[in-house]
Amino acid sequence: MHSISLALNGKPVHGQVEGRTLLVEFIRESRGLTGTHVGCDTSQCGACVVSVNGKAVKSCTVFAVACDGAEITTIEGLAKGVDLHPMQVAFKEHHGLQCGFCTPGMIMASIDIVKRHGKSVDEETIRRELSGNICRCTGYHNIVKAVQAGAANM
Amino acid sequence: MRYEMPTTAKAAAGLLAKEKGRAFVLAGGTDLLVKMKAGVVEPDLIVDIKAIKGMKDIKKSAGGFVIGAAVPCVALSENAALTKAWPGVVEAANLIGSKQVQGRCTMSGNLCNASPAADSVPALIAAGAKVSIISAKGSRKVAVEDVTTGVGRTSLKKGEFVTAIELPAKKPKSGDAYLRFIPRTEMDIAVVSCAVNVSLDAKGMITKARVVLGAVAITALLVKDAASAIVGTKLDDAAKAKLAAACSAACKPIDDKRGTVEFRTEVAGVLARRAAEIAYARAGGKQ
Ligand SMILES: Cc1cc2nc3c(=O)[nH]c(=O)nc-3n(C[C@H](O)[C@H](O)[C@H](O)COP(=O)(O)OP(=O)(O)OC[C@H]3O[C@@H](n4cnc5c(N)ncnc54)[C@H](O)[C@@H]3O)c2cc1C
Ligand code: FES
Ligand code: FES
Numbered sequence A: 001m002h003s004i005s006l007a008l009n010g011k012p013v014h015g016q017v018e019g020r021t022l023l024v025e026f027i028r029e030s031r032g033l034t035g036t037h038v039g040c041d042t043s044q045c046g047a048c049v050v051s052v053n054g055k056a057v058k059s060c061t062v063f064a065v066a067c068d069g070a071e072i073t074t075i076e077g078l079a080k081g082v083d084l085h086p087m088q089v090a091f092k093e094h095h096g097l098q099c100g101f102c103t104p105g106m107i108m109a110s111i112d113i114v115k116r117h118g119k120s121v122d123e124e125t126i127r128r129e130l131s132g133n134i135c136r137c138t139g140y141h142n143i144v145k146a147v148q149a150g151a152a153n154m
Numbered sequence B: 001m002r003y004e005m006p007t008t009a010k011a012a013a014g015l016l017a018k019e020k021g022r023a024f025v026l027a028g029g030t031d032l033l034v035k036m037k038a039g040v041v042e043p044d045l046i047v048d049i050k051a052i053k054g055m056k057d058i059k060k061s062a063g064g065f066v067i068g069a070a071v072p073c074v075a076l077s078e079n080a081a082l083t084k085a086w087p088g089v090v091e092a093a094n095l096i097g098s099k100q101v102q103g104r105c106t107m108s109g110n111l112c113n114a115s116p117a118a119d120s121v122p123a124l125i126a127a128g129a130k131v132s133i134i135s136a137k138g139s140r141k142v143a144v145e146d147v148t149t150g151v152g153r154t155s156l157k158k159g160e161f162v163t164a165i166e167l168p169a170k171k172p173k174s175g176d177a178y179l180r181f182i183p184r185t186e187m188d189i190a191v192v193s194c195a196v197n198v199s200l201d202a203k204g205m206i207t208k209a210r211v212v213l214g215a216v217a218i219t220a221l222l223v224k225d226a227a228s229a230i231v232g233t234k235l236d237d238a239a240k241a242k243l244a245a246a247c248s249a250a251c252k253p254i255d256d257k258r259g260t261v262e263f264r265t266e267v268a269g270v271l272a273r274r275a276a277e278i279a280y281a282r283a284g285g286k287q
Helices: A023-028 A086-093 A103-117 A125-131 A141-153 B009-018 B032-037 B073-077 B078-083 B087-093 B107-113 B121-128 B223-232 B237-250 B259-282
Strands: A002-008 A012-015 A049-052 A055-058 A071-073 B001-004 B023-026 B045-048 B058-061 B064-068 B129-135 B138-142 B148-150 B161-168 B174-181 B192-200 B206-214
Touching: A012 A023, A023 A049, A049 A103, A071 A141, A086 A103, A086 A141, A086 B001, A103 A125, A103 B161, A125 A141, A141 B161, B009 B023, B009 B045, B009 B161, B032 B237, B064 B078, B073 B078, B078 B087, B087 B107, B087 B121, B087 B174, B087 B192, B087 B259, B107 B121, B107 B161, B121 B161, B121 B174, B121 B192, B121 B206, B174 B259, B192 B259, B206 B223, B206 B237, B206 B259, B223 B237, B223 B259
Parallel strands: A002 A071, B001 B045, B023 B045
Antiparallel strands: A002 A012, A049 A055, A049 A071, B058 B064, B064 B161, B129 B138, B129 B161, B174 B192, B192 B206
């Protein structure tokens, strides 16, 4: 077992993990934050994306122990009290979801896209950048609209 | 399973040498963790090389570029000098997976995972890249084409690992390119792929060429006959037809759900022609 300490949504957390424990298992099972989803076992779907030290990472493809000392933000860490993050608001307003399973990963990935490409990121870039986030419901059209609207308000 | 994150290559080599069970190096983990989740591999020891000093650096020297084994593929396209010198290698590495996969995956991992469809490998071979390998006993350098020996197999001995990939300095009037065929536009594994690297003389005549096919045999294939087909030409139609024929002749593909033998054989020639056109134009050649 390894001891790890990290900042999860701004709060210091400590835990004991096995070498092979995945970050997503630590987040969901040890910390009970089930907003981060697991949609596949092949690292393809992107439902598990969280922010690790400011970068969007598939938390199913990283060991928790490798994140010792990291700052991690999950979908639960975005809202300030009752005020949703602009990207969350945009997904809600533009119907960027149906069942919502992919949404936490989509939103975490989208925020990362805006950080790197700026507020006026174009549709083509958004589509290319979201190729690792799979949605089986929406057909992506409204997701792209939501990301553009969210970007403008970030 | 033990997880170790050493900070020196020597310490990593020591850990790998001492381990009696199954030891695996961890770079980006985009193959290794997926295989662990599937139960295909059960490591006793994992040695994460990401904290080793220098392993995440891209160094430019008179001799070319030294790319540390833990450099994620996104960092390649963010390096302007590298992208200018070896656009084919960079475009191949940036076809791997999606953005989040590229944020973690490495070319060294792509090579050592030894998939016949690995995207960066044909481009590295075409570029004439070498890998630096270290173990507790010492270090050595080998050409990239001498690393993969079969599906999931490499020539690395127990206790050895790759510390860097070295790309030669770009020659004047040279250019490289990489193309792959996939049924989708993103996030798929190559059905066939081809990398071409050419050098030209002042008149635009090809003086040297390296042509490499991916996903049509158990390892990437350096096709010497394909190179000879275009050396001494200005990549005219006859040369391109010979190039395509040589590539198709070299294919030893399998039939699977991604593509039939006939399809792969035919498309290998088509991709070779197109990749050669791009490489030739990048080298400053005019058709
Ligand atoms: C969703 C998804 C899409 C993908 N798409 C593609 C694609 O389009 N094209 C493609 O080619 N690949 C693809 N891959 C496979 C994978 O991302 C690549 O092969 C990647 O380059 C592996 O690099 P890594 O650093 O993550 O390797 P790791 O998983 O860390 O390692 C892979 C293997 O190499 C060994 N290894 C790693 N580094 C070293 C070293 N320095 N010395 C010795 N051994 C080492 C490991 O022990 C392991 O066996 C995809 C994977 C996923 C999850
Ligand atoms: S659960 Fe991580 S990519 Fe699917
Ligand atoms: S909304 Fe259902 S998977 Fe995207």
